[in-house]
Amino acid sequence: MIEVERFTKRFGSTLAVDDLSFSVKAGTVTGFLGPNGAGKSTTLRSILGLVHPDAGGTRVLGRPYRELDRPGQQVGAVLETFDAHPGRSGRNHLRVLATAGGLPRSRVDEVLELVELSGAARRRAKGYSLGMRQRLGLAACLLGDPEVLVLDEPANGLDPQGIRWLRDLLRALASEGRTVLVSSHVLAEVAQTVDEVVIIHRGQLVRQGEIADVVAMAAGETLVRSPDASRLARLLEGEGVRMVGDGRLVVAAPPEKVGEIAAANGVVLHELTAQRATLEEVFLELTGEEAAPE
Amino acid sequence: MTALVSAEVLKLRTTRAWIGVLLAVASFSGLGAAATVGSAPDADLGSVDLSRDVLSAATFAGFLAFLWGITVVTSEWRHGTITRTFLLTPRRARVLFAKGAAGLVIGVTLAVVALLVVLAVAVTWLAIEGSTFALDRDVVEVVVRIAASAALWGAIGVGVGAVLQSQTPALIVGIVWVLVLEPLLEPLLGLVDLGRVASFLPAHALASLEGEASSSSTDAADALGPWAGGLVALGWIVLLGLLGALRMARRDVT
Numbered sequence: 001m002i003e004v005e006r007f008t009k010r011f012g013s014t015l016a017v018d019d020l021s022f023s024v025k026a027g028t029v030t031g032f033l034g035p036n037g038a039g040k041s042t043t044l045r046s047i048l049g050l051v052h053p054d055a056g057g058t059r060v061l062g063r064p065y066r067e068l069d070r071p072g073q074q075v076g077a078v079l080e081t082f083d084a085h086p087g088r089s090g091r092n093h094l095r096v097l098a099t100a101g102g103l104p105r106s107r108v109d110e111v112l113e114l115v116e117l118s119g120a121a122r123r124r125a126k127g128y129s130l131g132m133r134q135r136l137g138l139a140a141c142l143l144g145d146p147e148v149l150v151l152d153e154p155a156n157g158l159d160p161q162g163i164r165w166l167r168d169l170l171r172a173l174a175s176e177g178r179t180v181l182v183s184s185h186v187l188a189e190v191a192q193t194v195d196e197v198v199i200i201h202r203g204q205l206v207r208q209g210e211i212a213d214v215v216a217m218a219a220g221e222t223l224v225r226s227p228d229a230s231r232l233a234r235l236l237e238g239e240g241v242r243m244v245g246d247g248r249l250v251v252a253a254p255p256e257k258v259g260e261i262a263a264a265n266g267v268v269l270h271e272l273t274a275q276r277a278t279l280e281e282v283f284l285e286l287t288g289e290e291a292a293p294e
Numbered sequence: 295m296t297a298l299v300s301a302e303v304l305k306l307r308t309t310r311a312w313i314g315v316l317l318a319v320a321s322f323s324g325l326g327a328a329a330t331v332g333s334a335p336d337a338d339l340g341s342v343d344l345s346r347d348v349l350s351a352a353t354f355a356g357f358l359a360f361l362w363g364i365t366v367v368t369s370e371w372r373h374g375t376i377t378r379t380f381l382l383t384p385r386r387a388r389v390l391f392a393k394g395a396a397g398l399v400i401g402v403t404l405a406v407v408a409l410l411v412v413l414a415v416a417v418t419w420l421a422i423e424g425s426t427f428a429l430d431r432d433v434v435e436v437v438v439r440i441a442a443s444a445a446l447w448g449a450i451g452v453g454v455g456a457v458l459q460s461q462t463p464a465l466i467v468g469i470v471w472v473l474v475l476e477p478l479l480e481p482l483l484g485l486v487d488l489g490r491v492a493s494f495l496p497a498h499a500l501a502s503l504e505g506e507a508s509s510s511s512t513d514a515a516d517a518l519g520p521w522a523g524g525l526v527a528l529g530w531i532v533l534l535g536l537l538g539a540l541r542m543a544r545r546d547v548t
Binding site: 011041042045048049050051052065066068071072075077079081082083084085086087088089092093095096097099100101102140 | 297298300301304305308309310311369373374375377378379380381382383384385544546547548
């Protein structure tokens with residue numbers, strides 16, 4: 001439902017996105033991950049017709065965004081920058097959007113109720129907290145009851161209850177068959193919400209797939225405990241092994257291999273545990289950068 | 295397109311900027327009208343000429359419509375609201391067209407307010423002096439021309455805003471152009487026998503549309519007629535609109 005095809009974008013001499021291709025299926029929540037400056041926002045803005053590709057392109061529901069018949073009712077978006085006039089009330093902001101999008105006025109109060117912003121709806125937006133601004137953005141996104149949702153860091157500024165609410169909302173929307181693409185730097189958050197991930201780094205795709213596959217594909221590690229740890233360490237030298245003290249080793253190889261080597265050499269093992277990689281570890285391995293702290 | 299124009303008008307109504315603009319229009323036009331009636335010789339009281347002179351105070355509405363028109367485009371970039379505007383209407387030329395229509399609405403609204411204030415001041419003052427506000431076909435025509443001129447001013451402002459895009463520079467360029475450059479260009483062009491060219495500049499063209507009502511009208515010999523003035527102003531709107539549409543279409547919203 002969202003297709004990015006050989007999308008390339010330069011800003012001056014900086015290559016923001018380099019020949020990026022991926023697609024997002026209907027009925028899924030897809031996480032769009034990458035370190036800051038990886039090109040996430042540029043890609044999302046191109047999907048939404050706000051940024052012009054230098055080469056390649058992006059499609060939503062089979063068409064470039066600009067050629068959609070009723071974009072307001074087909075695609076909803078939350079972008080990182082605040083996009084309401086500070087002097088306009090949240091409710092009037094949504095009324096303007098509903099008018100321009102040809103949507104019934106009644107939707108305004110419905111979405112305000114939905115994002116739990118009704119109480120502040122008649123206040124001017126300049127007085128809104130970060131969380132309220134984010135909720136207003138979500139209200140604008142949901143206004144047209146869209147089939148495709150594109151969200152750039154929607155959890156920013158939300159409190160834990162708000163994040164939980166957002167997670168449930170995105171899951172519910174996807175289960176209705178809608179397409180949800182959500183960028184985030186809070187990896188723990190993403191891991192709980194998404195079905196698929198697209199990971200980019202320096203404007204290029206590094207991995208796309210179901211989250212379970214992406215995590216499984218990463219080289220897991222094996223924890224071994226042995227009374228003869230130093231000999232075992234020598235035997236496993238070629239496998240990337242490190243002592244963690246107290247007769248414990250961590251080996252960058254699957255448990256089967258470690259067990260076979262130990263058995264072949266008659267080393268006694270007291271423990272052999274497979275350690276599954278987390279999304280965060282996969283992310284760090286693929287992008288080689290510090291993940292932003294939660 | 296009707297929906298887009300309604301949305302633009304709703305945008306104008308839902309921030310507080312209009313309060314300041316209306317107050318400015320009302321006070322300046324009112325003061326202008328008072329000054330004209332107050333300084334008129336007794337012999338002129340109740341004359342059609344005085345009525346026309348008094349009405350010219352309402353042309354201030356055009357200048358403010360121009361400035362407000364500029365901000366109709368530039369404030370969207372300034373506050374980032376352009377993002378949602380383009381998300382709903384990705385064919386950006388349509389946005390600009392709707393904004394141009396909003397510029398016309400601004401002009402007519404401000405002109406109506408200015409004319410009402412001017413009439414109120416003039417009628418009251420003349421009544422106190424024991425005279426009346428003379429009305430004939432010409433005076434009514436002046437009223438219509440002032441409103442038309444203010445409407446075109448609003449749309450020209452939208453065009454300037456679309457071309458320049460950033461608010462403060464656009465407002466400064468607009469003010470300097472109308473108040474300094476055009477008045478200076480006229481005598482300068484006159485020196486090289488191109489005085490007639492000056493009458494095709496936007497402020498001059500619209501002064502011609504306002505006709506005798508305008509205090510800043512060109513030398514009668516070089517001035518365009520009201521119809522020609524209006525058409526020239528329309529030409530400027532089309533030109534600025536095309537340039538602005540081109541600039542808006544190309545810009546990345548980041």
